Amino acid sequence: MAKQVYFATLTMIAIAIVIYLLHEKIQSVWKEVHKEATTLQPIDERRKRLMVSAYSGLPEQLDFCGEEVPVSLVEVKEKLDFELMVNAYMHANTLLILHKAQKCFPTIEPILKEAGIPEDFKYLAVIESSLDNTVSPSGASGFWQLTKEVALQHGLVVNEEVDERLHLAKSTQAVCQHLKNAYQKLGSWTLVAVDFGIGNGEIEQAIAIQKVNNYYHLLLSKEANRFVFKILALKEIIQNPQKYRFELKNSKDTVQMRIIKVGKTIPDLLAFAKEQGVSYKTLKNYNEWLLADRLTVKDTTRKWEICLPLQ
Structure with a gap:
């Protein structure tokens, strides 16, 4: 019986020590968090x-x-x-x-x-x-x-x-x-x-x-x-x-364009771009409606307009 009481007492002491150490740890962490919170930089004035x-x-x-x-x-x-x-x-x-x-x-x-x-x-x-x-x-x-x-x-x-x-x-x-x-x-x-x-x-x-x-x-x-x-x-x-609160400046990067009217099939838009003195990428960027690498013209009475930047 005495041994049981002895071991029970030791167990209770051990538990008390663990609780005390956990409490101290929590307090320490809380102090650090509080310290960081109180030293944070103020929110940017714009935001x-x-x-x-x-x-x-x-x-x-x-x-x-x-x-x-x-x-x-x-x-x-x-x-x-x-x-x-x-x-x-x-x-x-x-x-x-x-x-x-x-x-x-x-x-x-x-x-x-x-x-x-x-x-x-x-x-x-x-x-x-x-x-x-x-x-x-x-x-x-x-x-x-x-x-x-x-x-x-x-x-x-x-x-x-x-x-x-x-x-x-x-x-x-x-x-x-x-x-x-x-x-x-x-x-x-x-x-x-x-x-x-x-x-x-x-x-x-x-x-x-x-x-x-x-x-x-x-x-x-x-x-x-x-x-x-x-x-x-x-x-x-x-x-x-x-x-x-939007600060917007007028754009000065306006690109002057030229329009090329096309009334017949262009079998190779890569070659066409080269003939016009621009890259194929430039041709596509300014004419996103062109999906393929060719332009087939079935109705010759209709003129297709291709936009390219002035050189």
Whole structure:
């Protein structure tokens, strides 16, 4: 019995010693953590401004294509607030868009104007592709993310050698036709923008069921509910970059271009590039719509325009 008590006492002492040592270790670690926390460098002032105030107050008045945005509605304020915060905090991505806009908008704007489409639709291209010639998993392609079906409907050429969805000017012209047709049906440029971006007939179906043709009063899917506010946020930031802490300088790297009109087949684009005094890489970079190493011309009445930098 005495031995049992003896061993039990030793065990309790050992446990007490272990607990004491663990306690001391924890205290030591805590002190180090506390010390590091109190000596951390202050947050960069620029990032701090972005986190605390990503926007300098919501605009009191806002419109899309001349159609008023009801910014007095709480729901509208919250959604616009969210999209402004997202795009202001994603600083690098938004800054890249601002730089691309300087290059792409001068091509898009006059085409929209000539077609009678409101200029605000240039921001639709920003939302669709971030002004990149990208291809989506569903097969939509180019700055406007056109499907092959829509592209062919509006006269664009899409085959193994050529994809005019990747041609900024021609794809913009096709989009203008599509937008005009949609406006005839929907009667609102705001609804046209959402219909273009979301597709699948959601807008027409929602209007038919809910008997409402005002975007801000329609119950839509989550993606459709965000769509216009994404456009509005990028429009606001692109128009007022300094307000949202973006420092943007006007690009002086504008490249003077020459246009070569082609009315017959080019069997070898590598040889063609050499004849023009440029590399094959340069030819492809400035004409992304050329997919293959040849250009077959079946309709000799049509002139293909190849853009190259002036030497």
